Amino acid sequence: xxxxxxxxxxxxxxxxxxxxxxxxxxxxxxxxxxxxxxxxxxxxxxxxxxxxxxxxxxxxxxxxxxxxxxxxxxxxxxxxxxxxxxxxxxxxxxxxxxxxxxxxxxxxxxxxxxxxxxxxxxxxxxxxxxxxxxxxxxxxxxxxxxxxxxxxxxxxxxxxxxxxxxxxxxxxxxxxxxxxxxxxxxxxxxxxxxxxxxxxxxxxxxxxxxxxxxxxxxxxxxxxxxxxxxxxxxxxxxxxxxxxxxxxxxxxxxxxxxxxxxxxxxxxxxxxxxxxxxxxxxxxxxxxxxxxxxxxx
Amino acid sequence: xxxxxxxxxxxxxxxxxxxxxxxxxxxxxxxxxxxxxxxxxxxxxxxxxxxxxxxxxxxxxxxxxxxxxxxxxxxxxxxxxxxxxxxxxxxxxxxxxxxxxxxxxxxxxxxxxxxxxxxxxxxxxxxxxxxxxxxxxxxxxxxxxxxxxxxxxxxxxxxxxxxxxxxxxxxxxxxxxxxxxxxxxxxxxxxxxxxxxxxxxxxxxxxxxxxxxxxxxxxxxxxxxxxxxxxxxxxxxxxxxxxxxxxxxxxxxxxxxxxxxxxxxxxxxxxxxxxxxxxxxxxxxxxxxxxxxxxxxxxxxxxxxxxxxxxxxxxxxxxxxxxxxxxxxxxxxxxxxxxxxxxxxxxxxxxxxxxxxxxxxxxxxxxxxxxxxxxxxxxxxxxxxxxxxxxxxxxxxxxxxxxxxxxxxxxxxxxxxxxxxx
Numbered sequence: 001x002x003x004x005x006x007x008x009x010x011x012x013x014x015x016x017x018x019x020x021x022x023x024x025x026x027x028x029x030x031x032x033x034x035x036x037x038x039x040x041x042x043x044x045x046x047x048x049x050x051x052x053x054x055x056x057x058x059x060x061x062x063x064x065x066x067x068x069x070x071x072x073x074x075x076x077x078x079x080x081x082x083x084x085x086x087x088x089x090x091x092x093x094x095x096x097x098x099x100x101x102x103x104x105x106x107x108x109x110x111x112x113x114x115x116x117x118x119x120x121x122x123x124x125x126x127x128x129x130x131x132x133x134x135x136x137x138x139x140x141x142x143x144x145x146x147x148x149x150x151x152x153x154x155x156x157x158x159x160x161x162x163x164x165x166x167x168x169x170x171x172x173x174x175x176x177x178x179x180x181x182x183x184x185x186x187x188x189x190x191x192x193x194x195x196x197x198x199x200x201x202x203x204x205x206x207x208x209x210x211x212x213x214x215x216x217x218x219x220x221x222x223x224x225x226x227x228x229x230x231x232x233x234x235x236x237x238x239x240x241x242x243x244x245x246x247x248x249x250x251x252x253x254x255x256x257x258x259x260x261x262x263x264x265x266x267x268x269x270x271x272x273x274x275x276x277x278x279x280x281x282x283x284x285x286x287x288x289x290x291x292x293x294x295x296x297x
Numbered sequence: 298x299x300x301x302x303x304x305x306x307x308x309x310x311x312x313x314x315x316x317x318x319x320x321x322x323x324x325x326x327x328x329x330x331x332x333x334x335x336x337x338x339x340x341x342x343x344x345x346x347x348x349x350x351x352x353x354x355x356x357x358x359x360x361x362x363x364x365x366x367x368x369x370x371x372x373x374x375x376x377x378x379x380x381x382x383x384x385x386x387x388x389x390x391x392x393x394x395x396x397x398x399x400x401x402x403x404x405x406x407x408x409x410x411x412x413x414x415x416x417x418x419x420x421x422x423x424x425x426x427x428x429x430x431x432x433x434x435x436x437x438x439x440x441x442x443x444x445x446x447x448x449x450x451x452x453x454x455x456x457x458x459x460x461x462x463x464x465x466x467x468x469x470x471x472x473x474x475x476x477x478x479x480x481x482x483x484x485x486x487x488x489x490x491x492x493x494x495x496x497x498x499x500x501x502x503x504x505x506x507x508x509x510x511x512x513x514x515x516x517x518x519x520x521x522x523x524x525x526x527x528x529x530x531x532x533x534x535x536x537x538x539x540x541x542x543x544x545x546x547x548x549x550x551x552x553x554x555x556x557x558x559x560x561x562x563x564x565x566x567x568x569x570x571x572x573x574x575x576x577x578x579x580x581x582x583x584x585x586x587x588x589x590x591x592x593x594x595x596x597x598x599x600x601x602x603x604x605x606x607x608x609x610x611x612x613x614x615x616x617x618x619x620x621x622x623x624x625x626x627x628x629x630x631x632x633x634x635x636x637x638x639x640x641x642x643x644x645x646x647x648x649x650x651x652x653x654x655x656x657x658x659x660x661x662x663x664x665x666x667x668x669x670x671x672x673x674x675x676x677x678x679x680x681x682x683x684x685x686x687x688x689x690x691x692x693x694x695x696x697x698x699x700x701x702x703x704x705x706x707x708x709x710x711x712x713x714x715x716x717x718x719x
Binding site: 042043044064065068125129130131132135154157159242243244245246247249257260261262263264 | 373376377380384402405406493494545546548549561684685687688689691692695696698699718
C-alpha cells in the first residue's frame with residue numbers, strides 16, 4: 001500500500017502527457033509510416049490504399065525533384081550548422097573576455113531569436129534580391145555603394161549554391177542562441193583549471209585548445225543537435241524567402257506540394273517519413289551517448 | 298449511398314417548390330447564416346464581393362451572408378484549408394474554385410453536387426457561351442457557377458521602350474515576338490520580365506497556344522493527347538528561345554509587371570488582373586495611363602483566341618445551409634450580380650448579356666474579344682488540367698528553368714499527361 005502511494009501520484013501527474021504524447025506523437029508517427037507504405041496516391045476517400053511495402057521509399061529516388069531537394073537540404077544543413085556554430089562560438093569567445101556592456105551585446109545578438117522565420121524570410125527576401133548592376137537592391141546595392149560590385153550575385157537564385165545563401169538568414173537568426181549556449185559552456189569551465197594550466201606554462205591559446213574546448217564538447221553536441229533538426233525540417237524560412245519554387249526546393253516544401261497540390265497522401269507521407277528518419281539519424285546517437293554518460297557517472 | 302439519396306431528395310424538393318423555398322426556410326426565425334468561402338480579400342476583389350453581398354442581402358432577408366474569406370493571392374492557402382474541411386466532411390455552404398479541371402478531385406470524391414438543375418431553372422445555358430459550358434462540363438454535369446472571366450493570354454508592353462527599339466506595334470506571331478525581343482535586347486533594356494516560377498507556367502501556356510494553334514492546344518487536354526509530337530517540341534523550343542530573353546526573375550508577378558510600367562522592361566505576359574495593377578491609382582496600383590504608359594495585345598500568335606480562366610462558386614454535398622447556398626449561387630449567376638462584381642474586380646462577366654457600358658478601357662476590349670473569340674483554357678489557373686497534372690507541369694517547368702533541356706522537358710510533360718488520371 002505504501003509502495004503504491006509512493007509511485008501512484010507521480011504516475012497520475014504525468015499520465016495525461018504520456019497519453020497525449022503516445023497518441024499525438026507516436027500514434028500519428030506510426031500512422032504516417034503506415035500511410036507511406038500504401039499506394040494511396042489520391043485523397044479520394046473511396047480509395048483505401050493497399051500495402052505496398054517500401055515501394056514509395058525507393059520509387060521517390062527516381063524523381064529528379066527529390067534528388068534536388070535532398071541536395072538542397074544537405075547544402076543548407078552544412079552551411080547553416082557550421083556557420084551558426086562558428087559564428088556563435090566566435091561571439092561567445094569575444095563576449096567571454098569580460099567586455100564592457102556585455103549584457104547589452106548579449107541582448108543584441110539574442111534578439112533575432114525572438115523573430116519568427118517568416119518575418120526573417122520576408123526581410124531577407126528583399127535583402128537577397130537577385131537583381132545586379134543598375135537594378136540592384138538590398139545587399140547587392142550595398143555592395144555597389146561599397147565599390148565591391150564583384151561580390152554581387154544571384155543569392156538564393158543561384159542554381160548551384162542558392163541554398164547556401166538561404167542559410168544566411170538562418171545563421172543570422174540562430175547564431176545568437178548558439179552564442180548563449182557557448183557562453184554558458186565557457187563560464188562552466190572552472191577558473192582554477194585555467195590557472196593550473198597557465199602555471200604549468202600553457203599559452204593562452206593552449207588553454208583554449210587543451211582545457212576549454214574539450215570541456216565544451218557536450219555544449220557543442222547539444223548545439224549541433226538543435227541546429228541539425230531545425231535545418232532538416234526547414235520550411236517556413238524557405239517559403240517566406242522564395243515560395244514553392246524548384247530552385248530552393250527542400251523536402252518539406254516538396255511534401256507540401258505533394259499533399260496539397262498533387263493530392264498524393266502516400267507520397268507526402270513518404271517524404272515526411274524521410275524527414276523524421278533524417279532527424280532520428282541526428283538525434284539517436286546523441287541519446288545513446290547521453291545514456292552511456294549517465295551510466296558512467 | 299445514403300448521401301446520394303439525400304441529395305437526390307433535396308434536389309427533388311427544390312425543383313418541386315421552385316421559388317417557394319423562401320417561405321419554407323424563413324419561418325419567422327432569425328436569419329440563417331450562409332458561409333461563403335473565397336480568397337477575395339485584396340483591393341478590388343473584396344469590393345466586388347461586397348457589392349454582390351449587398352445584392353444578396355436585399356434579395357434574401359432570411360439569410361445572413363457570412364464571409365469566410367482566406368487571404369492569399371491565387372488561393373493557395375485557401376485551397377489547402379478547404380481541402381482539409383472537405384476531407385473532414387465539414388464543407389462551407391459554398392466555396393470559390395477555378396472553374397474547370399481544378400474541381401475534378403472534389404467531383405470524383407463526391408464532394409460536390411451537380412448544379413445542372415440551377416442551369417435549367419435559370420436558363421444559364423442560353424446566357425453562357427456554349428464553348429464555356431462544354432469546357433466546364435464533366436460527363437454532362439456542371440458543378441459550378443462561373444462569376445467572372447479573366448484572360449490569360451495578354452501581352453503587356455511599354456510603348457516607349459518599343460519605340461526606342463524601333464518596333465512598331467505588338468508582335469503578331471511567335472517569330473515576330475522573338476525578333477522584337479532581340480531588338481529590345483540591343484537597347485540594353487530587359488526584353489521580357491518574369492516573376493516567380495508560376496509566372497513561367499503562365500508564360501508557357503501562352504507560348505504553347507501561340508505556337509500550336511487553338512485546336513491543337515485544346516486537343517492536348519483530351520484523352521490520348523499526343524504530347525510527344527514534333528509540334529510540341531517546336532513549341533517548347535520557342536519557349537526556350539523566349540526564356541533566353543527573360544530578365545532576372547522577380548519575386549512575383551507584380552514586380553515583373555512594374556518593370557514594364559517603369560520602362561525597365563519591354564514585354565510581360567500576364568493575365569488581365571495586371572491591368573488593375575497598372576491602371577488603378579497608387580495604393581492598389583501604379584496609376585499608369587493605358588495606351589500611353591503601358592499597352593496590351595493578345596499574346597503573340599493567339600489573336601482571335603481567348604484563353605480564359607474563371608472564378609466560380611460550387612454547391613458542396615452536405616452543405617449545412619443548402620438553400621442559402623443556392624440563393625447565393627443565384628445571385629452569382631445573375632446579370633445584376635455579375636455586373637456589380639466584375640467592374641470592381643477588373644474582370645468581365647461570364648454572361649453574354651452584360652451591360653456593356655459598365656466595362657471601360659481594357660475591360661471593353663476584353664468583353665468584345667470574349668464574345669467573338671475561340672476559347673482555350675488556362676493551365677496555371679485550373680481550367681484544363683487537374684491539380685496533380687498542373688503540379689507535374691509546374692515541376693517540369695521549374696526543372697527546365699535550371700537545365701534548359703528541351704528533350705527532358707518534353708518527356709516530363711508526356712509523363713505528366715499520362716499520369717494525370719484525368
